[in-house]
Amino acid sequence: MEMEQYDTLTDDEMIAMANDVLTRYLPEHQGTATLICRSENATFKVRTEREQFALRIHRPDYHDAINIQSELAWLAALEQQGFVVPMPVADKNGIQVQPIEVSDQDRRFAVLFRWIEGSMPTTDIEPEQFEPLGEIMARLHLHSIHWPRPAWFKRLQWDHPSMVGEHGHWGHWKKVPGLSPADIETVQRAVDSIALHVQHYGKESQTYGLIHADLRLTNLLFHHGMTRAIDFDDCGEGWFMHDIAAAISFYEHHENAEEWMSSVLRGYQKVRPLSQRDLDILPVMVMQRRIQLLAWVGSHQQTEMAQSLGEHWVAETVRLCQDYLRIHAKALEAVG
Structure with a gap:
């Protein structure tokens, strides 16, 4: 069955959703969400007083909770082997994958990741x-x-x-x-x-x-x-x-x-x-x-x-x- 493709919510609606999800986390993980980009999901930079995080909100009809938990399992295994990869942050209740009930027909998920430092190369590099x-x-x-x-x-x-x-x-x-x-x-x-x-x-x-x-x-x-x-x-x-x-x-x-x-x-x-x-x-x-x-x-x-x-x-x-x-x-x- 063909999946629905691009998310139809506006940027303002996505930003409001992001800020609402952040209230589920400990105070040191809460901050202002700034939209970075949208594709299969919406990605936000979250700035706190001490550090930065990346919040990802999935569009519906792409990944379910098991799919996302599987991704996080691979990231955890990679980190154990010395890879520097985005690692998830759990909320106040120890939950890494946040369910979001937008409507009866729209259920999606969010994950907060620790920020990875570095510069992104472009096709202008050697x-x-x-x-x-x-x-x-x-x-x-x-x-x-x-x-x-x-x-x-x-x-x-x-x-x-x-x-x-x-x-x-x-x-x-x-x-x-x-x-x-x-x-x-x-x-x-x-x-x-x-x-x-x-x-x-x-x-x-x-x-x-x-x-x-x-x-x-x-x-x-x-x-x-x-x-x-x-x-x-x-x-x-x-x-x-x-x-x-x-x-x-x-x-x-x-x-x-x-x-x-x-x-x-x-x-x-x-x-x-x-x-x-x-x-x-x-x-x-x-x-x-x-x-x-x-x-x-x-x-x-x-x-x-x-x-x-x-x-x-x-x-x-x-x-x-x-x-x-x-x-x-x-x-x-x-x-x-």
Whole structure:
């Protein structure tokens, strides 16, 4: 079943909700909530007299309480292994995941996290600065492979249908405004080709597992020589190579994209060497990710991020599909 997508509440309504939720916490955790951004959730900075926190309010129909508790369980396990990650703060009653009853049809959840210090890199950084992104990805993947999860653990699946299928978690790419019939045919041919490649690649434990699923520059912080990952809201079961593909999310068409990806791979393979089979599937995963983002743009047109991409972004996506098809033409023969 297709999920509802973008949250329809206004920013003022979300801010009021955030300030109300904060009253559930101890006085030292209460402060003024300032809206930072909205996407699958609304994120706020909370300033107190002594420190800062991040408050996240989920939109409805995306994660239930077990899903969120599962994310927090992974964060706790990562912290135990020395990762600096956002850790939740419990309320006055020791509850980490706060239920919010907006209406009979609108039940959502909130989590208060300790603030993680650091500067967020942008695409203006030097290409070699993408290496730390690859390194932390590899460390996360190694942890994922070896971590024994709780029996109740449950997160979203990020497989081919859930990313680019008709009932994808972020909507369907065909609903994006501006696609002509010819464009739709081109993207669909790319989707069909990708399906063949990922089916052949498979889901063995060394290729498919718990991933961050959105580890791009905006979810990375540099601090005193350390690299820190934040925003694990989309973490779920997926291909490790998809995580690598997501490193250049939204900028797959950029003139420096290939150089950025080479830098990510250098960093990654310092920690976890990849097989030629892994490297061969990466361009397929990059194209799959771009089409997944196409679906996201269509279902999240109200967001600042979607609006900032510009009017040519959709056309660039179609062009990338055309380039992909020229290179992967053999896979289409099997589709017929």
